[in-house]
Structure formats: C-alpha cells, structure tokens
Amino acid sequence: MASETHDAAATASACVDAGGGAIGMPQLCGEWMGNQVFWLVVTLVVIYFILSRIALPRIQAILGERQGAITNDLAAAEDFKVKAQEAEDAYNKALADARAEAQNIIAETKAEIRAELDEATAKADAEIAAKAAEGEKAIAEIRANALESVKDVAKETAKELVSAMGVKADARSITSAVTAKLKG
C-alpha cells in the first residue's frame, strides 16, 4: 500500500515499512538475527574476559583479604583477652600474696611485742622483788637500831632517874636491870 508511493531503498527491509514502522514483531525478523547473534557473542566474550580475568579474581582477593583481616583481628582480640585474663590472675595472686605477707608480718610483730613485753615484765618483777628485799632488810636494820636505841635511852633514863633520886648506882647493875625489864 504505502510502499508503492515510496522509493525502493526505504522498503528494502521486509520487517520495516516505508514509514519506518515495524511490520509485525521485530523480534521475528530473520534479517537482523545474524547481526544480533554476532554482536551478542562478541559482547558475551568481552564480558567473560573482563569478569574472569580482572573483576572476579580481584573481588575474590578483596573478600579473602577482608576475611583474613577479620580472622586476624578476632585472633588478636582473643590474644588480648587471654593476656588480660593473665594480668588479672597475676594481680589477684599478688594481692593474695601481699595479704598473706601482711598477716605474717602482723603475727610476727605481735609475737615480738609479746616477747618484749614478757621480758620487760619479768625484769620489772625481778627489780621489784630485789627492791622489796632491800627494803625489808633496811626495815629490819632500822628496827634493830631502834631496839638498840631504846635500850640505850632506857639505860640513860634509868641512870638519870636513879641519880636524881640521889642514889649512886653503878652502871652495870642498871644495865642488867634494864635488860631484864626489856626482856620481860
């Protein structure tokens, strides 16, 4: 119909009409299929080489690297965790040791102080005993002296009393008389 009014060049194709519109389904046009298949094969081969030679190995390497980094980081974290645990254990052990030592020192010091105290007490007791003995001795001496003095005073007093009464008495009889009285 319309093709009659147009030149032959425009209607060279069986799939396109003179106005440039499609006749039927362009998908079923046999004329173009060779061209499409050729370019498709070229395209697929190019994509295949781009992917298999460059892109896929590269992405695989990146993913592997990332996996490695993650694994390494996890291992390092595990390491640090173990180290932290060790440090904590060491700290706890040091603390326990220090506590035990402090207990020891306290006990030792207590014992020492007790020993010193006991020694000092014993010494003081001994000194006190010595002083007491000395004092007793001094008291005994003083008592003896006092007795002696009483005897002297009594003799003197008796002699004076006798002489005052006008009697001349000898010293020996007075002394023996006073001694006899003092004994009685």
Add this chain to the structure above:
Amino acid sequence: MASEAKAEGSKELVFHPMDQFIVKPLAGDGPVGLFTVTNVTLWMALAVLAIFALMVLGTSGRSVIPSRIQSIAELAYGFIRKMVEDVAGKDALPYFPYIMTLFMFIVFSNFLGLIPGSFTTTSHIAVTAVMAMAVFLAVTILGFVKNGAGFLGVFWISSAPLALRPILALIEVISYFVRPVSHSIRLAGNMMAGHAVIKVFAAFAPMILIGWIGVLVTPLSIIAITAIYALEVLVSFIQAYVFTILTCVYLKDALHPHH
C-alpha cells in the same frame, strides 16, 4: 500504515508499540548485515561499559572497607556465587564465571533498556535464544562428559513406581528439550511485553490534545506508565535472576543427574 503516516498532521493517536524493537544501523539507512554496527551493538557496548565500570573501576580501590560501588560489585559477586553454590553445588563453582557473565549481561541490558528511548537487547528472541541454547548445549555436553551414559538417569526417576517410570521418562525428555525454548522466551517475552505496554499507554497520553475525554485518559495513562515502569524495574531484576537460577538448576542436573 498509510493512515499512521498521515497521523502527524491530523489529530489522531499514533500507535507504534513495536517500533522500539527495530534493529537499525547506527550510521545511514543501509541494510543490516552480519557485522553492521547497529543499535544492538551500541546498547550491548554500553552494557559492557557499565559492567566494566561497576566490576573493574568500582573495585579498583581494593579496599578492605569497601566504597559504595565496590560493595555493589561485591554484592553481585556474592549473590551469584552463593546461588551457584547453593543450587548447583560446590563442584559447579568452576562454571561460576560463565554464569556471572550471563547474569551481568542480562541484568545490565534489562536496566539499560529501561532508559527512555533506549534499545532493549534482551527483548529479542535472537539474543535470549542464543544464550538459552548455549546453556542447553553446554549443560547437555557437560552432563555426558561428566557422567557418560549415566547422565540419562536424569530422565529415569527412580523414586517413582516402576510402572510409571517409562511415562515419566517420556515427559522428562520432552520437558528437557523444551527447556531452552521456555528459558529464552520467558526473558524475551517479559521484556518485550513490558516495554510494549508502556508504549501503548504512552500513545494514550496525548489524548488531552484531541478531545475532552483526554482530561480523564491522559492522567490515567501517565499513572499507568509510572506503575508499569515500576513493575518493569522489578521484572528486569527478577527475569535476570530467573534466567540465572534456571541455568544453575540445569547445571545441577548435568553434575548430579540422579535425583
């Protein structure tokens, strides 16, 4: 056809939903030969460039802490690699680059096709059929190379009752040979249909210039274009995913033919 050519002058709606799929030379009006540089060439080359930009330039930093583009590339890599491993098994990993090639090509072609005025290479049966046939042939040859005649076990369902097995085997054989057809038409059909529907709605959009009914039709068609476009974004990814996962399923049959 003649009335449509006239349409520019008169106030009529112009429907050319299939024109977007025409293959034409980039330079001049000559015939399309085998090696002619056409719009197919252009959009496939753009797909290659986009893939290169994402997968090579995007990862050029090789950073352990990835940039945004690098994480997208890594995501695509991990997505397809996991799919191959989960669906086809660990021994399918040597074929991962081929499957990755198919997925990247399809997903980029689909999304480049969503740019208004672009050409969708994956909407053509010729393109998807070549990929599907390549998968079909590769998987079949691989199955026989790896398992010898044991590959025929894929048709012999040993878990079914003995009496049913021959019938099931027949069905399995038929479905096996239908695979490349469904595999290719599913992708091309989805892409073509969506783009054609958008074009049809787009043709209704200038209705407001023609008559009062356009007050109603024009906003509706614009909303419809938006909605279909959103759906197409989803379809673009899903069809690439489906094509790839079916490839993995077929590959699994080749490597482990016994159910």
